[in-house]
Amino acid sequence: MNRRRVDIEKTKPTVKEIVAATGRTPSSFDVFQLENEGDTEGTDVSLNKVIDRTATERTLFFRAVEKDRNAGR
Secondary structure (H helix, E strand, O other): OOOOOOOOOOOOOEHHHHHHHOOOOHHHEEEEEEOOOOOOOOEEEOOOOEOOOOOOOOOOEEEEEEHHHOOOO
């Protein structure tokens, strides 16, 4: 998340759990799933979305932006 690896033991965590694992308060952030590390936009993703890490071996990338800093998106 935001170019930092997040280690989480669950194989199917929610986006909310991933954000919380970074020490952030999930409700204070908008989260975007990125196509790759260089993607600067990404796609909005719900905090309740389950990320099934068993479905793919590729690295997943997310960006968390504080809600008040995301006014133009």
